[in-house]
Amino acid sequence: WEWRTGKAVACTKCITGPFLSSAEIPEWRTVLLGCGNGYTLKWNWQYDDIDYLPWMSRGPFEMIAMTMKLVMACKNKALAGVGALLKGEKYITQHKFLDAVLPEFPSIENSYKCLYFINDFFFGTSFGATKAVAYVPTYLRFVTGSADGRVRYWDSQTGVLLNVMRGHHGPVNAIVGSLVKQEAISGGEDGTVRVWCLEKGVQKFLFIQDYGGPIYSVAIYPANRIVVAGSADGYVRFWDLNSGMLLCAINTGGTAVLGVAINPSGPLGQILAAGADGYVRVFNPR
Numbered sequence: 001w002e003w004r005t006g007k008a009v010a011c012t013k014c015i016t017g018p019f020l021s022s023a024e025i026p027e028w029r030t031v032l033l034g035c036g037n038g039y040t041l042k043w044n045w046q047y048d049d050i051d052y053l054p055w056m057s058r059g060p061f062e063m064i065a066m067t068m069k070l071v072m073a074c075k076n077k078a079l080a081g082v083g084a085l086l087k088g089e090k091y092i093t094q095h096k097f098l099d100a101v102l103p104e105f106p107s108i109e110n111s112y113k114c115l116y117f118i119n120d121f122f123f124g125t126s127f128g129a130t131k132a133v134a135y136v137p138t139y140l141r142f143v144t145g146s147a148d149g150r151v152r153y154w155d156s157q158t159g160v161l162l163n164v165m166r167g168h169h170g171p172v173n174a175i176v177g178s179l180v181k182q183e184a185i186s187g188g189e190d191g192t193v194r195v196w197c198l199e200k201g202v203q204k205f206l207f208i209q210d211y212g213g214p215i216y217s218v219a220i221y222p223a224n225r226i227v228v229a230g231s232a233d234g235y236v237r238f239w240d241l242n243s244g245m246l247l248c249a250i251n252t253g254g255t256a257v258l259g260v261a262i263n264p265s266g267p268l269g270q271i272l273a274a275g276a277d278g279y280v281r282v283f284n285p286r
Contacts, residue, residue, distance in 0.1 A: 009045065010045035010046075010048065012033075012041070012043050012045070012048070012050060018035075018036045019033050019034065019035060019036075020034050020035065020036055020129055020130065020131050020132075021033070021034035021130065021131060021132045021133045021144075022034070022133065023133045023134050023135045023142065024135060025135050025140070025142070025156055027140065028044065028156075029044060029045060029046040030042060030043065030044045030045070030156075031043045031045055032133045032135065032142055032144075033133070034129070034130030034131060034132060034133040034144060035129065035130055036129045036130075037129070038128055038129055038130055038146065038147075039052050039053060039130065040052075040053040040130050040133060040144050040154070041053070042156070042159065051159055053154065053159050053161075128146045128147025128148040128149075128171065129146065129147045129171075130144050130145070130146050130147075131145055131146060131147055131171055131172060131173055131174075132144065132145035132172055132173060132174050132175040132186070133145075133175070134175045134176050134177040134184065135156075135177055136153075136177035136178065136182065136184065136198065137177070137179055138178075138180065138181065138182055139182065140155075140156045140157060141153065141154060141155055141156055141162070141182075141198070142154050142156055142177065143175055143177055143184040143186075143196075143198065144175070145171075145172025145173070145174065145175040145186050145188075146171070146172060147171040147172075148171075149166065149167075149168040149169065149170055149171060149172060149188070150164055150165065150166055150168075150172070151164075151165040151167075151168075151172060151175065151184065151186050151194075151196055152164050152165075153165070153184070153196075153198045153201070162198075163198060163199075163201035164201070165196050165201050165202070165203065167194050167203050167206075168186065168188035168189070168190055168192065168194065169188070169190040170188055170189035170190045170214075171188065171189045172186050172187070172188050172189075173187055173188060173189055173214060173215060173216050173217075174186065174187040174215065174216060174217045174218045174229075175187070175218065176218050176219055176220050176227075178220060179220070179222060182197070182198040182199045183195060183196060183197060183198060183204070184196045184198055185218050185220055185227050186218065187215030187216065187217065187218040187229050188214070188215060189214045189215075190214075191208070191209055191211070191213055191214060191215060191231070192206060192207065192208055192209075192215070193206075193207040193209075193215060193218060193227060193229050193239065194206055194207070195207075195227070195241065205239075205241070205244050207227070207229075207239045207244065207246070209229075209231060209235075209237055209246075211231060211232075211233040211235070213231055213232035213233050214231070214232045215229050215230070215231050215232075216230055216231065216232065216256060216257060216258045216259070217229065217230035217257060217258060217259045217260045217274075218230075218260065219260045219261055219262050220241075220262075221262060221269070222262070222264065225240065225241055225242060226238055226239065226240060226241065226247065227239050227241055228260050228262065228271060229260070230252075230256075230257025230258065230259065230260040230273055230274075231256070231257060232256045232257075233256075234251060234252050234253055234254045234255050234256060234257060234275070235249045235250060235251055235252065235257070236249070236250045236252060236257055236260060236271060236273050236283070237249045237250075250271075250273075250283055252273050252275055252281050252283075253275060253277070253279070253281065255275040255276040255277040256275065256276040257273050257274065257275055257276075258274050258275065258276055259272075259273070259274035260272065260273050260274070267284055267285065268285065269284075269285035270282060270283070270284050270285065271283045
């Protein structure tokens with residue numbers, strides 16, 4: 001949208017479900033979109049060019065081999081053991097489907113599409129929705145958080161999956177990238193905030209709140225010293241990234257805090273909290 005006029009500049013859609021999260025790569029006029037089917041869309045809105053990044057993406061050429069391997073595994077599984085007894089309608093349906101989606105000479109583009117259809121047809125969305133996505137400005141990369149509890153680190157230019165980090169016991173609801181380091185902060189359904197070293201793929205800090213409910217939103221101060229999290233109990237909590245100490249907690253009024261943001265222009269440190277009751281509350285630092 002053009003915010004001054006309210007005019008729509010560009011539009012795209014996901015045919016398999018809702019968009020659950022978004023982030024921008026301003027240098028490339030590109031938007032990252034987290035989808036309900038577990039995929040991440042990299043959309044250049046200026047040229048209306050879209051790349052679909054599956055959850056297990058390891059680079060475009062490897063995708064072709066992975067697609068072929070998955071197709072053969074599906075065919076062999078249908079023929080083995082008890083599957084041999086199912087050479088009726090289910091067997092015919094599966095093979096008609098595979099013949100329809102599998103190109104004779106697979107390219108990078110149709111391998112992505114083929115892999116998406118195969119996963120959706122045979123496995124549903126077992127890897128979970130992409131519930132959170134954030135841009136990491138250093139080295140032009142981004143991170144995603146999924147319903148399978150994993151944080152994934154991607155190369156924005158090639159679409160290569162660089163690291164997969166495990167730690168959350170439940171879906172990752174929110175994620176934010178550091179402005180100055182190769183780090184990300186995620187908030188999960190398990191009520192924890194975790195700080196990740198993206199280059200090494202390891203967890204640096206674990207912040208546990210007294211209340212055990214889900215964390216729905218996270219933000220980080222520009223100086224990269226304080227992380228902010230909004231929780232289901234209606235509190236916004238502040239942690240020091242250097243010491244790991246809980247600095248303070250603000251009661252916003254009792255409803256879940258679904259979004260938090262830091263005012264970049266001032267007053268310095270001003271926090272905006274979006275509640276489940278439909279209100280946005282503003283808190284100024286003392």
